[in-house]
Amino acid sequence: EKNLKVENRMTGVDKYNSEYSNDNNHKNKIFLTPTEDNFDKGPVVKKENTSDTNTENRWEHKNHKNEGISKNHKHVKQNNSNPSPSKLSKTLPYIDAKEKFDQKRQELLAQIPDDIKSGFRKIGFQRQGHLFFPIIEVSPFDVEPGKLRNKWIQKFDTLKKNGTKESDSxxxxxxxxxxxxxxxxxxxxxxxxxxxNITPYGKGVSKGYHTLPKQIEKKIKAGKPMGEVQKRLIKSIEQMKKDIERSPADRIKWMTNFKEDYESYQYLSYYSIGKNRQISS
Structure with missing residues (x-):
């Protein structure tokens, strides 16, 4: 199997949080596959994703036995098996990396104005063509580490530099x-x-956006085939109706069941090089 390239990633969490690198390495990854119906039961299936533009900066989350460490870093201890998650969370590199991430996360969230922060996990509607689809606003930490999160932070940095002025866009x-x-x-x-372009939930409900259009309901009753857009609208309203009954903290959990970089055994292996620490089981 191909060895991972780790150029420009040796500084780990620090570089990720300060520079928001958008490197395109590590595109072949394995992710957990939760759904809106089973997210509270824990992920049970693993899927390989090779074209996900939202996760270009992710480390692989698979069992890195002997092939998970680059040949250029043979001094990193290679075990026959990786530490269990419970043991990994007790290692010094994990604790150190998590503390740094939590600190950076809190610092960023503290800088976000209330008018932006108050919208996180709020449900609304967006017009797409002649239909209105339910949406939910999310924070940069509701998406996995990578391109989308970095883009949000970069846009926010631009906003801060301009002070109270609007950015060019x-x-x-x-x-x-x-x-x-x-x-x-x-x-x-x-x-x-x-x-x-976001219609607040209450206003959308008053206009009937939370229900299917009559023409789609008629097609369902008649057993007629649906187009792809119509299928997505049906699915979106089903998901939204479940989520609206949940507290904001519990919404879209099937889409947020991902790992941060510091939870990856391989990431911590490289992170520990500069700390003169070994990760062992």
């Missing part, structure tokens, strides 16, 4: 998850849109 765009998507199609599940 206007006010801070909102990162939203479009209901009707699944874990496997998450590379097209998230998008940036202008705040003015």
């Amino acid at each position: 206007g006010p801070m765009p909102r990162l939203v998850f479009c209901y009707g998507s699944t874990w496997e199609t998450r590379n097209t599940s998230f998008t940036f849109i202008k705040e003015k």
Whole structure:
């Protein structure tokens, strides 16, 4: 199997949080596959994703026995098996990396204005063609480490530099998850849109956006085939109706069941090089 390239990643969490690198390495990854129906039972299936534009900076999350460490770093201890998650969380590199990540995360969240932060995990609607689809606004930490999160942070950095002035592209765009998507199609599940293009949930309900259009209901009753857009709208409303009954903290959990970099055994192996620490089981 191919050895992973680790150029420009030796500084780990520090580089990731300060520089927001957009390198295109490590595109072949294995991810957990939760759904909106089984997210509370824990992930049970593993899928390989080779084209996910949202996860270009991810380390592989598989059992790195002897092939998971680059030949250029033979001094990193290679065990026949990786530590269990419970043991990994007790290692010094894990604790150190998690502390740094948590600190950076809290620092960023503290800088976000209330008018932006208050929108996180709120459900609304967005017009797509002649239909209105339910959406939910998310924070940069509701998406896995990689391109989307970095893009949100870069846009926010631009907003901060301009102070109270608007950026060249206007006010801070909102990162939203479009209901009707699944874990496997998450590379097209998230998008940036202008705040003015979001219809608040209450207003959308008053206009009937939370229910299927009559023409689609008629097709369902008649047993007629649906187009792809119509199928997605049906799925999106089903997901939204389940989520609206949950607290904001519990919404779209089937899309947020991912690992941060510091939870990856391989990432910690490289992170520990500069700390003169070994990860062992």
